[in-house]
Amino acid sequence: MKKLLAMLVLVVLAVPSSFAQGAGGIDAGASELQTYIDPVGNLILVIGAIVGLIGGVRVYIKWNSGDQDTQKAVMGWMGSCVFLMVVGVVIKAFFGL
Numbered sequence: 318m319k320k321l322l323a324m325l326v327l328v329v330l331a332v333p334s335s336f337a338q339g340a341g342g343i344d345a346g347a348s349e350l351q352t353y354i355d356p357v358g359n360l361i362l363v364i365g366a367i368v369g370l371i372g373g374v375r376v377y378i379k380w381n382s383g384d385q386d387t388q389k390a391v392m393g394w395m396g397s398c399v400f401l402m403v404v405g406v407v408i409k410a411f412f413g414l
Contacts, residue, residue, distance in 0.1 A: 358409045365401030
């Protein structure tokens with residue numbers, strides 16, 4: 318029991334010093350985050366382009382096979398592509414880049 322109490326006291330005393338980075342830690346985290354925003358935004362745009370190409374091919378195949386719900390497929394794929402494009406732009410705008 319004494320060992321457990323001693324261990325608990327050591328942990329309680331050690332935790333604040335490890336978290337006490339202050340403004341320097343926040344600034345470092347913010348600058349680190351800003352370095353990732355541009356590549357992530359570009360990655361989202363690339364994923365949107367690939368999804369758009371795949372969707373276009375699938376809709377083209379449905380259209381040529383005479384499927385009746387081609388319009389539904391077009392709207393679904395177009396909506397997902399527009400969403401991905403908007404998310405890529407919004408992420409960059411949200412973080413001020």
